[in-house]
Amino acid sequence: MGLTSRSAAEIYTVRLQRGVAARWREWGELAIQGLLLFAAMVSVFTTLGIVAVLVVEAIPFFQQVSLVEFLTDPQWTPLFAQKHFGILPLVAGTFLTSAVALALAMPVGLLSAIYLSEYAPVRVRAILKPALEVLAGIPTVVYGYFALLFVTPLLKRVVPDLETFNALSAGLTMGVMIIPLISSLSEDALYAVPSSLREAAYALGATRLEVALRVVIPAALSGIVASFILAASRAVGETMIVAIAAGQRPILTLDPRRAIETMTAYIVQVSLGDTPHGTLEFRTIFAVGLVLFLLTLVFNLIALRIIERYREVYR
Amino acid sequence: MEEIVLETQNLTVYYNGRPAIEGISLRIPRRRITAIIGPSGCGKSTLLRCFNRMNDLIPSARVTGRVLFEGVDLYGPDVDVVEVRRRIGMVFQKPNPFPKSIYENVAFGPRIQGIRDRRKLDEIVERCLRAAALWDEVKDKLHQNALTLSGGQQQRLCIARALATEPEVLLMDEPASALDPIATMKIEDLMRELAREYTIVIVTHNMQQAARVSDYTAFMLAGEDRVGRLIEFGPTQQIFTRPRDRRTEDYITGRFG
Amino acid sequence: MERRQRREIAGKVFEAVALTATVFGLVVLAMLLFDVARRGLGVLSWSFFTRYPSRFPEQAGIRSALLGTVWVMALTALFSVPVGVAAAIYLEEYAPRNRLTRFIELNINNLAGVPSIIYGLLGLELFVRGLKLERSVLAGALTLSLLILPILIAASREALRAVPMSLREAAFALGATRWQVIRHQVLPLALPGILTGMILALSRAIGETAPLITIGALTFIAFDPKGPLDKFTVLPIQIFNWVSRPQAGFHARAAGAILVLLAVLLSMNGLAIYLRYRLQRRYQW
Known part of the structure; x- marks a missing residue:
């Protein structure tokens, strides 16, 4: 060429x-x-x-303070003359408020996720979904106000022997706060289920309820579980609601009507007081903080791992 | 005697360690239009993107063999990629003007080279828009958003934008595939016009287009192993009338692809 | 036949229950807003905004808290936005897919779930004591900056991802360097999205109470903060303080302050929605 x-x-x-x-x-x-x-x-x-x-x-x-005492002593009285450093009462308080919150938020959040993803007409969904997000955007101190000044007086009418500061109303209010977290993460998981799966079930004559309960939820289970774990992490770390409404009394109880103290509320209590920095008493908040951090870290890592895995499945 | 501007020697491109095109040796003559044709998935675009090192943007891509531009290996150790892309311009399949004014689209290349003098920029913008046969249509609305133009106008703007860095070569990746027949015709006329000054390499899956505009044609095909190879290269007329390879003949007569 | 009817009724009942669950949160939200309005509307007057806190509920105002919130938010935006956007640019535009990148992403995702009070402990040791910033506006802003960084990074990454790849290619093909591509083409287009994310992140920060209490922000400030090194309080802390008191007069003040806080949040979110709307319009080509 x-x-x-x-x-x-x-x-x-x-x-x-x-x-x-x-x-x-x-x-x-x-x-x-x-x-x-x-x-x-x-x-x-x-x-x-x-x-x-x-x-x-x-x-x-x-x-x-020995680790054994820290983990097993049933009393937490670092600010008193007779000092005990057993974190169990704080852990019990945290567990109690979180359990109440999750007992409310898990069913309500999951049901609303199912409604939004399987039932709601497009226009209803377009209104309800952002409206629910508003709940997540309200500052926690406002929820604290609501728990103490609205929920507690309301509950006192129906729950006998409810103390003014109690785990129940703090937990319930916290539950309302984390509904959108569960609802939106679960809905993502439900939404990710391929519609071919639903269609196959409908073709076999299943009703909408059966499709939701027997096909969609099982397929989205890992995502739903991840949302529950993240919600638990959120509840454990929540501070202002429990600091305002649950009390500052570190007792080892599982009675939600009583005043208790959570790990987070204890940190707030010490921060507001005049305990000098560098003392053993002040250092307690870092020991408590460490437990809190590790607890939420484990929750977060498990949830992140689950989410990462189910995203891969449906990619 | 044709002068050679671009030349590949045993060029192979890997994605994720797997070859996408293999053993390509090709010589592209100066101030001619060279068409690369072949069915989709044969690696035409991959080959084209080796000429201005756009494959560098894909982290998993690796290139072996040589790509010579004016005798210099584009993948050589001390080559300035920015300079390569300035000298070898590219026009893409879908018109992709920046969502800025017509003027700013053309001025972007010169600006990032440090040209700030307004008069000089004005001069460049006018010259390039004229060269892309767009000046008369847009001269009164240079500061309007480029996205208000029609698809064909947008593509000519992209050509003007590529000309503004004063390249020697224009790479065109199916430049008319997103356009209607009339806009396509305008682009093809423009390409013939530009071939007086520039070397053009065009990827197309439209054989009529290749036959209409190009001087030389390269036919590529991916085998069973999905690795693209160069089957045949020669003057367009010869490829379309007397192909030497059976597979080329099958393709241009429409038996597959 | 009877079985089919049962199944249909079960379906209807379930749908009703699910709808109730969805609306439940909204009903609670309505009750909350109603209660706050009922208690707080009465205290909203000019003097409520211009007065300092006081031992006497009738005389207590939010002046120092509001100013403190403005100071802390301005500095928080100043610190967190450049870092957050830069981190997002790195992860979207530069980061190779390697273990370091995965590690950074894991860190960001985990930090998003770390309780805010833990950030307070970090701020206390690092900024208040380590950098000797004392209980200042600056220490508070730095703490909140770290807190909202994960939100900012996630929002900015999303905005960057929305910029079409073809524009990057066009700029690269013209001989632009990676930074020139980002600076001149990608960032201007991602800006509305980044701004939206910034507003949403700041609206998270503006309601934060626990970390600021932990770093030792005061609850009683009877002067205007005038610089980054001044002591401060913020609206949520003022609310917390008033809620914690027994007198109903302070509860009303708390409700009034909540109304102000919610109004600020509402306008911030409105702005974010407006920006998102503008963004969607710009991308239609």
Whole structure:
């Protein structure tokens, strides 16, 4: 065909090579990338910072209080003359309020997820879904106000012997707060179930209820479970509602009518007081914080793992 | 005697360690239109994107063999990718103007090269829009959003935008496949016009288009192993009238693809 | 036949129960708003906004709390937005798919679920004591910045992802460097989405109470914070303080302050919705 390469290629050769300007430009690009990476690493530093702070303050605490006492002593009285450092009452308080909250939020949240994904007409869904999100956007201190000044007086009419500060109304209010969390995460999971599965069930003569309960929910189960776990993590870490409405009395009880104290409320109590920094009493909040952090960390990691897995399945 | 601008030597591209095209050796002559044809999935676009190193943007892509531009290996150790892309422009399948004014679309290339002088930019914008046969249609609305143009106008704007960096080569990846017949005709006329000054490589699955506009044609095909290979390359007229390979003949006579 | 009827009735009953569950939260929300309005509307007057807190409910106002909230939010936005957007840009536009990237993403996802009070403990040790910022606006803003970073990053990433790949390719093909592509083409288009995310993240921060109590923000401030190193209180802390008192007069003040807080939140969300609407319009091409 008579094709030949051009002879004067050298003229161009020089210009394609990186010159001084190109090298400067590349250094600039690299510097920008480094800065951006640093910003992304802030989250890693934050995690490290949290762990470091909690551990550094918890170590001197555990040098004075044995881990066995911390985990088994049924009394928590670090601010009194007769000091006991058993975290069990705080854990029980946290468990109690969280259990009440989840007992409300899990069924209600799941039912509303089912309604929104399987029943609601498009227009109803377009209104209800963002309206539910509003619940999640209300500051927790407002829920605390509501629990103490509205829910508790209301419950006192029906629940005998309900104390003014109690785990029940704090837990119920917290439950309302986390309904949207469960509802929207569960709905994502239900929504991700392929419609071919539903159609197959309808073709076999199943009713809508049967399709929802026997086909869609089982298929979305892992996502629903993940939403429950995240909700539990949220309930365990919730602070203002319980600090306002559940009380500041660390007793070991499972009676939701009584005033109790959660781990988070205890941290608030000490922060508001005049306990000097650096004392054993003050360090208790880091020991409690460490337990709280580890607890929520485990919940979060399990939920994240589940979510990651079911996203892969339906990708 | 044709002068060679671009040349690939035993070029292979891997995605995730698996070859997508393999052993491509091709020479593209200066100021001619070279069409790359073949059924979808044969690696036409992958090959085209080797000429301006757009494959670099895909993290899993790896290239072996050589791509020579004016005799220099584009994948050589000290090559400036930015300079490569400036000298070898590209037009994409779907018109993709920036959602900015017509003027800013054309001025973007010169601007990032550091040209700030307004008069010079004005001059470049006018020259490139004229070269892309768009000036008369848009000269009164240069500062309107480019997305208000029709699809065909948008694609010509993308060509003008590519010309603004003063490239020697224009790569076109099915530039008319998203356009109606009249807009397509305008683009094809424009390509013939541009071939007086520029070397054009066009990927197309439209054989009539390849026959209409190109001087040379390369036919690619993926085998059972889904690896694209160059089957035949030659002057367009010869490929379409006297193909040497049976598979080329099957394809251009419409027996598959 | 009878069996079919039973199944149909069961279906209707279930649908009614599910609808009730969905509406339940909204009913509670309505009761909450009604109660707050009933108690708080009466205290809303000019003097409520201009007075400092007081031992006497009738004289107590939210001046210092409102100013503190404005100060803390402004600084929080100043710190968190650049870092959050930069992190999102890195993860969307640069990050290779390797273990470091996965580790960073895991960190961000986990941090989103860490209780806010834990951030307070971090802020107390790191900013209040470590950097010796004391119980200042600055320490509070830095703490809240870390708290909302995961939300900001997630929202910004979504906004960046919505920018069509074809625009990046067009810019790269013209010889733009990666940063030029981002700076000139991607960021301007992602901006409304990023702003929306920023507003939503700040509306989370504006209601936060626990971390600020933990870092030692005061509950009684009878002066205007005038700089980043001044002591401060914020609206939620003021609300908490008033709710915790026994007198009904303070409860009414708390309700009034809640009304102000909710009004601020409502307008922020309205702005976010408006921006999202504008964003959707711009992408139609």
